[in-house]
Every structure is written in C-alpha cells, then in structure tokens.
Amino acid sequence: MILVTGGTGMLGAHLLLDLLRKEEVVRAIYRTEAPIEKTRKLFADRDCMDLFQKIEWVAADLNDIPALERAFEQVTRVYHCAAYVTFDPKEEEVLRKTNIEGTANLVNLAIAYKVDKFCHVSSIAALGETIDKDKRIDEKSNWNPDGFHSDYAISKYGSEIEVWRASQEALPIIIVNPGLIFGTGFWNQSSGELLNKIHQGMPFYTKGSVGVVAVEDVCSIMIQLMDSSIKNQNYVLVSENIGFQDLLNELADSLHKKRPNLYASPFSTGIAWRLDYLISLLTTKKRSFSRATAKASHATVLYDNSKITQTLNYAFIPASDFLKPLCQAYLQSL
Template identity: 55%
Template sequence: MNLVTGGTGLVGAHLLLHLLQNGEKVRALFRSENSIQKTRNLFNQLNKSDLFYQIEWSPGNVNDIPSLELAFENIDYVYHCAALISFDGVEEENLRKINIEGTANMVNCSLAFGVKKFCYVSSIAALGDLKEKETVITEETEWNPEKPHSDYALSKFGAEMEIWRAEQEGLHCIIVNPGVILGIGFWDSGSGEIFTKVKKGIPFYTKGSTGFVFVEDVVMVMHQLMKSDISGERFTLISENIIFKELIFWIAEGIKIKKPTMLAKPWMTSIAWRLDWFFSTVFFQKRRFSRATAKSLHTSDIYSNEKIKKSLNFEFQPIQEVVKKVSFAFSKK
C-alpha cells in the first residue's frame, strides 16, 4: 500500500492517477471534503473517473500525529508531496510548521511503522548556490547559508535535513527537486495560475529563466525511483531551462491570446512588489507579487538534469510540447 500526502494538489493528484494506472493501491491524506473535489475534477477532466473511486482517503494532516498514525497502518511506501508554497513573508511560521515539522512527523511515523521507502518532493529552490566561475546548478552544488534565500527555500532545505536524518536512522529515502511544474488541472494555484493570468491578458514579459518540467514526467520518475534500489540520493527534475518570455509566448499561442508586447525591466517589477506590499498591508490582502518573485523573474539560473537521465535512462518531454498539451486542456476545461 502506498501513502500519498498532497493528493489534492497538482503533483499528488497526478501521482495518485499514475500509481492507480500501474496497478498500485493508494491511500491519500486529505484535510477537508472540499479539497478532494479538486482531485475528482482532474480525474474527470482526464476521463479517469472510474479510477478516482479506487483511492482510499484518510482524513488528517502532516501536523496531526494521531491522524498520521491511522493513515500509516499497513503502509509500505510513502510519497510526501504535501507542502505550503508561499513567498509572502507573513507565512514564515506556517512554512516552517508545515514544510519542516510536517516532514519530520512524516519520517518519524515512517520509521515507527516500518515503511520500506520514502520519497520526498522538494524543489530546485533547495539546491545550492553557485560559486564564482560556476555556471550550472547540480545536486552537488553547495548551499551557502550566508546568501539570501526565500523563506520557502529555507523551509524546503530544512525539510531535506529531516529526510537525511531519517536516512541515517535506517529509512530508505529519495528526494526529487522539481523545477516549475506544468500540468493539467489546478488552474487557480501554482503554475496553473500562469495559464489563467495569460488568458486574462499579461502586458509584460521578462527575460529571466528557470527550469521547467511536466508533472507526468515528475510522477513517472518518482515511481521508478521508488521501485529501484536507489536510496540516499536527490535528483533535479527539469526538462529544460526556459526563458520566461518564451514560456509566456508559447502559452499565448496555445490558448490563442495576444502575446505581451512590453519588456518588464527590474525597476518596474521593483516598484510592483512594493506597491503590492503597500496594498496588502493597508487592506489586509494576501500578497500577490512578492520581492522574491520579482527577483526570480530577472534571474537566469541554469539547472542540470544529467543525474536523473543517466540513473534511469529517462528522457523528459520538451516543454514547448508540454505547453501545447496543457494549453489544449486549459481551453477545454
């Protein structure tokens, strides 16, 4: 039996579908009945509603130990996908509580219940910092605590420390560090918001870049790693390093919307995040555009996927083709 956390999010929901399609039994942790509807919607959109009813749902969350003890009964493999993703400074405490303490609870239960193997979904945000003359970020790039990191990155790095601690205590673990994950469904959160915002009309683009990956590739790699003898390793999961301008243009083409025409320069996004902070403070609104987000739009980090490609002989789907698939599904939703 496989236990999946975050089954009502993009990665977790697609993972549940992938595992079921491969004949696996799954149990998924959920916090509310309403959240399950998101996963049901995905299965329906992909014409897999019959498989949805094979999921065994278990109420609880990663910070509720009694609920975890019930969820861990007869579990052999754990896929920990649940996390809080936020770049808003007011969420610092929640990021640590959910991402670090929650992960510690998950591995502690795994050790207590004799779980065979544990897969943790981290992020490229938790990878290291380039030194002078280095140009590509790999799994071996060292984390520099003296450099500035977002609260989200710090929470994911802290969670990885809990994974390595559990590995030393006898739990077989693997970590995957995906880039920006593109996938069908969940259009109001995560990368799905990019498609929603492009449809509404984005006048600006930037020339920063980062690593992108298709959610189906992510869950396929996770499953293969869990079935392999590989343990105590982390893997960067990206298909390609893509410039934001290209991505936005591909999405605009895919959903048949006018492409943005204006380059947003650093001083413009600098003003934007300050205005966002002002209005969120005065009107008690949720942050929509943080300083960290603004900075990332102009940063050109290059990530390597050579380790996972060699370890599993895996080939990722090209991002331009992925955008076409996701855009088509978005248009039909």
C-alpha cells in the first residue's frame, strides 16, 4: 500500500495517476472533500475514471495524529507531496505547523509503522547558497542561516531537517527539490496562477530567473527513485534555468496575449510590497506581494540538475516542449 499526501494538489494528483497506471495500490489523505474534485477532473480528462475509483481516500490532517495512524495502516511507502504555500508573513505560524510539524508527524509514524521508504517533496527554496555567484546551486550548497529567506523557504528547510533526522533513525528516505512545477488541471494555484495573470494581461516583468520543471518529470523521477535501491539522498529537479522575462514572453506568445512590456525595477517592486503590506494592515485583504516575492523576482539564481541526470541517466523535458501544450490545455479549459 502506498500513501500519498497532497493528492488534491497538482503534483499529488499527477503522481496518483502515474502510480495507478503502474497498478499500485494507493491511499490518499485529504482535509476537505471539495478539492478532490480537481483530482477527479484530472483523471476524467485523461479518460482514467476507472483508475480514480481505485483511490482509497482517508480524511486526515497532517497534525491529526489519530487520523494519520489510521491512514498509515498497512502502508509500505509514502510520498509526501502536501505542503502549505504562502508568502504572506502573517501566516508564518501556519507554515511552520503544517510544513515542519506536519512532516515530523509523518516521518515519526513512518518509523513507528516500519515503512520501507519515504519520499519527501521539498523545494529549490530550501537549497543553500553559493559563495561564487557564477556557480550553480546544487545539493551540496550550504544553507546560510543569516541570509534573507522567506518564511516558506524556512519552513521547507525545516521540514527537510525532520526527514534527515528520520533517516538517522533507520527510515530510508528520498528528498526531491523541484523548481517551479508546471502541469495541467490546477489553474488557480501554483504555476497555474501565472498563466491566469498572463491571460488577464499582466504588463510587468523583472529580470530575475527561475528553475522550471514539468510535473511529468517530477512524478517520473520520484517513482524511479522510490522503486530503486537508492536511499538517503536529495536531488535538484530542474529542467532548465530561464529568465523571468523569457518565461513570461513564451507564456504570453502561447496564450496569444501581449508580452509584458513594463520593467519593474527593484525600486518599484520595493514600493509595491510596502504598499501591499499597508493595504493588508488596514484591511482584511490577504497579502499578494511580499518582500520575499519582490526579492525573488530580481534574483538571478542558477540550479544544477546534474546529480539526478547522472544517477538515473534522465533527460528532462525542455521548457519549450511543455509550456506550449500547457498553454493550449489552459485555453481549452476556459
């Protein structure tokens, strides 16, 4: 029995589909029933409703130990895809409780139930830094505790610490650090929000960069690593590094929209996040643009995927090959 957390999110839903296509026996946890509809629609769009019916859904929160204990019965492998994602500083406590404490609960139960292997989905946000700015960040880059990190990045780094701790307690683990994941079916969250903004006519661009990857690659690599004898390793999962302006231009072209043509300088984004903070402070509006988001939009950071490509002899899908079909699927969903 395989347990998947985050099965109602983009990565978890695609992973469930791939696992069931391999005829695995799968259980997925959920907090509320409504988001299951997105996973059901993904399976329906792939004409795989027969596989969807095979998912055993169990209601459980990452901090509800009794419910998690029921979910862990007869489980041999765990894919931990669930995470809370926000860049609103007001939600720091929720981030830590979900991403760090929730992960600690899962690995503790995995140890108690003698799970064979545990795969944790982290993020490139949890990776360290390089002293040489021309050197790419990889799995050995050192985390700088004195550097500026978003609350989300800190929570993902903290969750990794819990997983590594579990590996020292004899739990075989795998950690993957994906870049910005692109995949179909979840247009109002994660990278899907970026497509929404471009389709609505977003005029601004910055000159930073980001590591991108297709959801198909992330799922394939996770399954291969879990099916192998490899353990207690972490891997950067990035197809390629791409400038924000180039990424936005490619999305705009594929969506038949005008390219963003107004450069948002560090000074202007600095004003923007402060205004967003004031609006949030004076109203009940949730933060949409934080200091961390502004800083990341101007950061030119390159990631090295050579460890996973050499380990599995893996060839990633180029960004140009997955972005165009993704945009076509988005337009068809409107």
